[in-house]
Amino acid sequence: MGGHHHGPGGHHHGGAGGADHLHDADGHEIPVPPPPRRIGDGVLELDTLLGGWERVTAGYLVEGDAPVLVETGSQSSVPLLLAHLEQVGLGPDDLAGVVVTHIHLDHAGGVGDVARAFPKATVYVHPKGARHLADPTKLIDSAARVYGPLLDSLYGRLDPTPAERIHVLEDGETIRVSSNRELTAIDSPGHAKHHVGLHDSESGILFVGDAVGVKLPDAGVLRPSTPPPDFDLHLALTSLRKFAGRKPTGLALAHYGLLSDPLDVLDEADGTLRRWADVAEAAYRNGEDIAAALSTTFAADLDGVPEEHREKLEVMNGVHSNAAGFRRWLTTNDASAASDG
Ligand SMILES: [Zn+2]
Numbered sequence: 001m002g003g004h005h006h007g008p009g010g011h012h013h014g015g016a017g018g019a020d021h022l023h024d025a026d027g028h029e030i031p032v033p034p035p036p037r038r039i040g041d042g043v044l045e046l047d048t049l050l051g052g053w054e055r056v057t058a059g060y061l062v063e064g065d066a067p068v069l070v071e072t073g074s075q076s077s078v079p080l081l082l083a084h085l086e087q088v089g090l091g092p093d094d095l096a097g098v099v100v101t102h103i104h105l106d107h108a109g110g111v112g113d114v115a116r117a118f119p120k121a122t123v124y125v126h127p128k129g130a131r132h133l134a135d136p137t138k139l140i141d142s143a144a145r146v147y148g149p150l151l152d153s154l155y156g157r158l159d160p161t162p163a164e165r166i167h168v169l170e171d172g173e174t175i176r177v178s179s180n181r182e183l184t185a186i187d188s189p190g191h192a193k194h195h196v197g198l199h200d201s202e203s204g205i206l207f208v209g210d211a212v213g214v215k216l217p218d219a220g221v222l223r224p225s226t227p228p229p230d231f232d233l234h235l236a237l238t239s240l241r242k243f244a245g246r247k248p249t250g251l252a253l254a255h256y257g258l259l260s261d262p263l264d265v266l267d268e269a270d271g272t273l274r275r276w277a278d279v280a281e282a283a284y285r286n287g288e289d290i291a292a293a294l295s296t297t298f299a300a301d302l303d304g305v306p307e308e309h310r311e312k313l314e315v316m317n318g319v320h321s322n323a324a325g326f327r328r329w330l331t332t333n334d335a336s337a338a339s340d341g
Helices: 075-087 111-117 130-134 137-147 150-155 233-245 262-285 290-302 307-317 319-339
Strands: 020-023 029-031 037-040 043-047 058-062 068-070 097-099 122-125 166-168 174-178 181-187 196-200 205-209 250-253 257-259
Touching: 037 250, 037 257, 043 075, 058 075, 058 250, 075 111, 075 150, 097 111, 097 174, 122 130, 130 166, 137 150, 181 233, 233 262, 250 262, 262 290, 262 319, 290 319, 307 319
Parallel strands: 068 097, 097 122, 122 166, 205 250
Antiparallel strands: 020 029, 037 043, 043 058, 058 068, 174 181, 181 196, 196 205, 250 257
């Protein structure tokens, strides 16, 4: 954790015996953020507490002359995220960059708000995500279809970012954080077509977003994350190999935290993804329900995981979302095979 202080801000209201809370600019109560954790040389993990749950959604701050935030979390997490950044001493002019691994709302929903709060920060995004940050209308419409009522009750939305603040990240491009530190962008489609990993030259940590899957510390098991509409098995497997080729020292997952045995994890992710895809495809070819087949086959993964933690996993990485992604991918493949004759 280092020697930096993480005391509560000036508007802290600690009640004797009650829960501690901060208040945002509109006077709404927000929870006091758990102290940031130093997970590597100059890398802080910030718990953005989606849904109030600990260790489900992470943002990361890469420190240097030009500090860069990786992932904002959802819009509902912004007050807490801003409290975090204040806690580590970042003033409004201090944040140089914000990069999102992809534009799903649990990663990028806060971008518009964070861009407003840090007027000097450049917003970095995959080429296929850029226009949605500038004009989120279509993204919000499709999120409303996917999330239903959870859109407003859990995630919030996404405010537009002025186009001139957005920098499109090409594969291999670097973001300079210090004279001796840069983040290299790694185009990594599969989970989403607008997915990018970021490899930190200083700590060796690779920020992998959702491309490796979801492994909540409270659930223990690594599961693939294969949501509609973009999931593509072959691209996802290729991205895992690309990550391994970078020889990272650790993988920082958005959901959640640092895994320090990267090559083993990438291997496990490859195997798990193939097994899930096999089960999904067999069910699909037999006209069976893919979600039911996945739940039955992989239920034992969750043996021993307490109910409250299963709920987090279900919201973050539900079997229905994975099944819908596999179905869409299989249907799309069949259609293009048919049209190829
Ligand atoms: Zn995610």
